Amino acid sequence: MKTRYIDLIDQTFDFPQQEFKLKGDKLFFHNIDLMQLIGEYGSPLKFCYLPQISSNINKARRWFARAMDRLNYQGTYNYCYCTKSSHFSYVLNEVLRNKVHLETSSPFDINIVENLKAKGKIDDDNYIICNGLKEQEYVKNIARLIREGHSNTIPVIDSFEELDLLDRAIDQPMNLGLRIASEEVPEVDFYTSRLGIGHGDIIPFFRQMVKPDKKFKLRMLHFFINTGIRDSAYYWNELTKCVDIYIALRKECPELDSLNIGGGFPIKDSLAFDYDYEGIVEEILTRIKSGCDNENVPEPHIFTEFGSFTVGESSGIIYSILRQKQQNDKEKWYMINSSFITTLPDTWAIRKRFLMLPINNWHEEYEKVLLGGITCDSDDYYNCEQHNNAIYLPKFARSKPLHIGFFNTGAYQDAIGGYGGIQHCLIPKPKKVIIDRDDDGQLTTRLFSNQQHYKEVLGLLGYNGRDVTNGQHQFINHSLSGISL
Missing domain, CATH: 2.40.37.10 (Lyase, Ornithine Decarboxylase; Chain A, domain 1)
Structure with missing residues (x-):
């Protein structure tokens, strides 16, 4: 037996x-x-087995290169690493050996970028795609990076208020991206993602707020699906809506030349795992190219933000x-x-x-x-x-x-x-x-x-005798003086 x-x-x-x-x-x-x-x-x-990180980066590049060659796709492919998947220095060092770009999501990410620039691991040719909700500290760090000459920094607008924050923080021309708020899968408790700007608001927002300000140059439309890139009716439907918005915006904004298809590839979770990476890549590019050709619009440069796919299998x-x-x-x-x-x-x-x-x-x-x-x-x-x-x-x-x-x-x-x-x-x-x-x-x-x-x-836990809060709350003693309780 x-x-x-x-x-x-x-x-x-x-x-x-x-x-x-x-x-x-x-x-x-x-x-x-x-x-x-x-x-x-x-x-x-x-x-962590570092060579697997480079292996996956180069596999994705080959899939996109072969598909673009077969389709005669005119745009370029740009691989971004999604840093929130793993911020460790050994990961970023291996990632950047492959001359890829980075996607950030918080203020500390920008500090990491500056550290890597100081060490010569990043230069001004690397795109820094800034995602996530941008509060004051994040905007301040992004502004500093741009002022110091990193013109390939692209803050992706996640909400209407962010444009004003960036406008007040930066006094020089800068690139921008706009993030689409995708519709969620039916089983989720809400209908539209909290991230990005709704489909119906994207073009009016561009016309009223971005286009009139000569400081801003819209370069990228950002599309993100929380489930990742899956061969499902839901994914293809959302991609089609994204391409339609890109085409409409491109007709009004010749400077818009890039489409970021954020949302990563799945990774192996079983010995029975089966996923046609190369076929999915070709189908994505086919749909983008077909939509653009039908409307006589130039095909966009493609950006991806692969986090789990980059580092997960290592x-x-x-x-x-x-x-x-x-x-x-x-x-x-x-x-x-x-x-x-x-x-x-x-x-x-x-x-x-x-x-x-x-x-x-x-x-x-x-x-x-x-x-x-x-x-x-x-x-x-x-x-x-x-x-x-x-x-x-x-x-x-x-x-x-x-x-x-x-x-x-x-x-x-x-x-x-x-x-x-x-x-x-x-x-x-x-x-x-x-x-x-x-x-x-x-x-x-x-x-x-x-x-x-x-x-x-x-x-x-504070058991070593050091009072980590000492001196931080002295204002409380003063604020209570003269108050009757």
Whole structure:
């Protein structure tokens, strides 16, 4: 009988796959010996394989280049990295090796851009696309970047008030983008996105507020779908409406030459994942080109903002099974040595699923299990895979340790989980290791951060004797003088 874990995978999926191979009963990820990694650094352990970031950037460029060549598309393609997916320096350094552009979403993003410019990793040829709601600090930082000569900075107007804020902060010519407020999918609680300007208001806003002010040069129309780029009637309908608005605006504004199709590509979340990236790219460009040709309007330059697609598939997290618990006749729990709530918060917050595989013991018999974290929270669990309503793993025995990996976790998890801060139930953040290849193609590893120490946590909580609020609220004493209570 075929009762081993390797038999289950062979019967269910096409395996091995490009990034996953088996040597003996051990899993290799991009030819990285994960058991050796555990032996050197322990677990729980987060890791990032930098070459995968460059690989995905260059794959997307090839898809767009081939489609543009086949269609004789006249515009250019510009790859932007969506920084909010992961702001870490090692990510940005790898991203910028590929001469791409950046999309920002907050004031601190601009500080990061300035830091990278000072180090020579960004120059004035890099586009900086500024998205997000722009309050005073964000506008101030954008204005400083433009005043210092970064003319390829494009603030994308998200609300009517932002134009006035930018007008008062900047006294020189500048490029602008306008963001369309897309309609949401039917299952969402609201009809129109809170982000951007409504379809019916875009052109009147341009005519009344942007066009009369010679300081502003409308260069970009921004289109974003929260679900990402999917082959669905909803997506194609929203794209068609966006192209119609672009064509109408382009007829009134010859300077408008770029269309930003924000909203990213999906990433692999199962061994059964199947997505026709190149076909979707060609269909997008075909629809844009067809609409423009029909109205005798030049095809726009294309910008994309890929965040999860850029960095997501580069990373993973490894746990060890501490023990198993048989809670009733049907439910057997494998308890990991960390917490899903703190290290993979999307699994708890939005029930997102990641690609999960055992690292070792592939030749052992398998069984159906539930995975539980070590916090005292009932929501700290992971109970199914994208392709199935259950988890199957090799049988656990204390005499034979079992390690499991969650893969393609590189986007958002550290930011949402509050990397370096206070974690739920004070479970410490794991070690993080950066994996790269040298000029000879040999793997190299370095420790980016150690597992969080209890002294760091006590310091954050104020137990180290330092009063972090001292002197900040002295005005309260004065404000109460003379007031009768």
